[in-house]
Amino acid sequence: MVLPEPCITRSPKDADPLQKRTVIAFNEREPESSSLEVSVVMPCLNEAATLETCVRKARLTLEKLGLRGEVIIADNGSTDGSVEIAERLGARVVSVASRGYGSALRGGIAAARSEFIVMGDADDSYDFTAIGPFIEKLREGSDVVMGNRFKGGIAPGAMPFLHRYLGNPVLTWLGQLFFQSSCGDFHCGLRAFRKGAVEQLGLRTKGMEFASEMVVKATLFGLRMTEVPTTLSPDGRGRPPHLRTWRDGWRHLRFLLLYSPRWLFLYPGAALLAVGLAVSALLLPGPRQIASVTLDFHTLLFGATAILIGFQSMTFATLSKVFAITEGLAPEDDRLNRLFRYITLEVGLIAGAVLALGGLGLWIFGLNYWKSRHFGLLDPEKALRIVIPGFVSLTLGIQIVLNSFFLSILGLARD
Numbered sequence: 001m002v003l004p005e006p007c008i009t010r011s012p013k014d015a016d017p018l019q020k021r022t023v024i025a026f027n028e029r030e031p032e033s034s035s036l037e038v039s040v041v042m043p044c045l046n047e048a049a050t051l052e053t054c055v056r057k058a059r060l061t062l063e064k065l066g067l068r069g070e071v072i073i074a075d076n077g078s079t080d081g082s083v084e085i086a087e088r089l090g091a092r093v094v095s096v097a098s099r100g101y102g103s104a105l106r107g108g109i110a111a112a113r114s115e116f117i118v119m120g121d122a123d124d125s126y127d128f129t130a131i132g133p134f135i136e137k138l139r140e141g142s143d144v145v146m147g148n149r150f151k152g153g154i155a156p157g158a159m160p161f162l163h164r165y166l167g168n169p170v171l172t173w174l175g176q177l178f179f180q181s182s183c184g185d186f187h188c189g190l191r192a193f194r195k196g197a198v199e200q201l202g203l204r205t206k207g208m209e210f211a212s213e214m215v216v217k218a219t220l221f222g223l224r225m226t227e228v229p230t231t232l233s234p235d236g237r238g239r240p241p242h243l244r245t246w247r248d249g250w251r252h253l254r255f256l257l258l259y260s261p262r263w264l265f266l267y268p269g270a271a272l273l274a275v276g277l278a279v280s281a282l283l284l285p286g287p288r289q290i291a292s293v294t295l296d297f298h299t300l301l302f303g304a305t306a307i308l309i310g311f312q313s314m315t316f317a318t319l320s321k322v323f324a325i326t327e328g329l330a331p332e333d334d335r336l337n338r339l340f341r342y343i344t345l346e347v348g349l350i351a352g353a354v355l356a357l358g359g360l361g362l363w364i365f366g367l368n369y370w371k372s373r374h375f376g377l378l379d380p381e382k383a384l385r386i387v388i389p390g391f392v393s394l395t396l397g398i399q400i401v402l403n404s405f406f407l408s409i410l411g412l413a414r415d
Contacts, residue, residue: 038062038069038135039112039195042122043104045076048085050124050236055089057128058118065132073122074108076100082122102210106203109195118192123235125158126190133228134192143197143223146215147188147230158232160245167249171256175212178260181219183227187211187252190230197223202328208248209255216259221331259330261320269313276306280392284385297384304392311396315403322410340411348404352397359394362386 040058044051055071062069073086074094086093096107105119116138120126126147137145154164172186189211201217203210218225257264280303282288287296324330366386370378 036069036114037067038116038118038131039072039114040069040128040131041072041074041105041108041112041117041119043074043076043101043108043119044078044082044086044122045104046078046080046082047122047237048078048080048082051082051085051122052089053124053236054120054122054128055086055091058120058131059090061129061131065135067135069114070112072108072111074104074111076104098206100206100210101208102203102213103206105210109198112195115195116192117195117198118190120190121235123237125233125235127231127233130230131190131192134190137226137228138192138194141224142226143194144214144218144225145192146183146185146225146227147190148185148227149188149230149232150185151227152229152231154232155234157234162245167245171212171249171252174253174256175215178256178263179216179219181215181225183215183219183225185227185230186215188230193218205255207251209251212252212255213259216256259324261317261324265313265317265320269310269315269317271310272306272313273310276303276308276310279303280307280389284389286385287381297381297388300384300388304388307392308395308399312399315399319403319406319410322407326410345404345408348400348407352400352404354397355393355400356397359390359392359397362390362393366390 040062042051042054042058047054051073055073058071062071071089071091072094073082073091074096075083075086076096076099083093092111094108094111096104098107108119109117116135118128118131118134120128120131134145134147149159150168159168168185168187172184175181175183175186191214193214198214198218201214201221201223203213203217205213215225279299283295283297283300283303287294289295318336321330321333321336325332325336363386366383369383369386
């Protein structure tokens with residue numbers, strides 16, 4: 001997606017002495033990017049109540065630390081005077097037409113002229129006077145430095161109960177489980193990173209899930225990530241936040257699932273396949289009595305269905321993974337590459353053909369059984385124990401053939 005061109009403004013010449021001194025230190029006539037060290041990027045949508053405090057804290061901290069830097073306000077269509085406040089304080093304003101937290105940040109990041117970027121919300125819930133440790137970690141070699149509110153402290157009233165004890169812990173735990181990430185707070189809004197490293201990730205999401213996307217991709221692509229304890233205070237806006245608990249929570253969960261084919265498709269599919277095979281092996285010879293329950297061909301049919309669904313789910317995991325790698329959404333997978341050295345289109349076609357022919361053979365056998373009964377009434381117990389395996393074998397064979405062709409299509413760009 002092409003980001004909009006930033007619309008850059010500067011503070012007026014008649015700013016107060018403090019503003020003049022800071023403007024000269026940080027925004028001297030379009031300085032070359034190599035002359036700046038840190039860009040502080042804040043997404044903004046009607047943050048007039050707190051924006052001045054955040055900008056002043058960020059700029060005075062840069063001055064105190066002796067850093068040449070800039071403050072960028074990525075404005076997402078404010079109508080409450082936020083733009084005018086930012087301009088008056090000497091911040092650069094980047095107008096981002098595409099709505100959303102992620103869109104605003106991507107626009108601000110693209111406009112940044114420094115190697116190091118600190119991003120944080122403009123609602124005064126994060127302390128921009130405490131960005132020093134983030135910069136130190138970047139200088140020590142980290143690519144991404146995450147704030148961790150659970151280690152630094154959450155002030156009373158700063159985070160809703162559901163967010164603190166359910167949403168953030170559960171989503172962070174799932175992110176750690178799915179991607180083996182060391183990040184302890186996936187959704188902390190205060191973080192720092194090397195611009196070049198993060199730009200290589202190709203971040204795409206527009207909404208609040210941008211926070212998860214950065215952590216997930218940084219983990220998958222092997223960026224060096226560390227954490228800094230961060231405090232969270234109640235925001236000072238005096239109005240409901242832009243974050244919507246259930247909507248944005250679902251967007252984060254959806255992203256984690258879609259970006260992890262193993263947990264969305266592979267593991268559930270493998271479990272279904274294993275159950276289906278076990279049930280089929282148990283009931284193919286005949287009905288089974290377990291305590292007072294009799295399992296017969298009715299249960300065998302459910303086992304066959306589990307095999308088909310489980311196999312297709314596992315295939316979806318492979319297709320999703322290959323597509324993500326081909327599109328640059330995920331890094332190369334050495335295990336998958338080794339597997340594809342042996343499982344080629346030709347191997348898939350042969351295996352599929354063998355299974356399909358086996359299924360047809362069982363159906364022919366069943367047809368002869370019907371013929372032996374003069375095409376009359378059949379014993380369901382015997383007939384279905386022939387027809388069901390034939391159906392499963394034929395269907396699996398056709399699935400393997402079709403999926404082998406589709407995998408080859410996805411692999412054309414990689415050959």
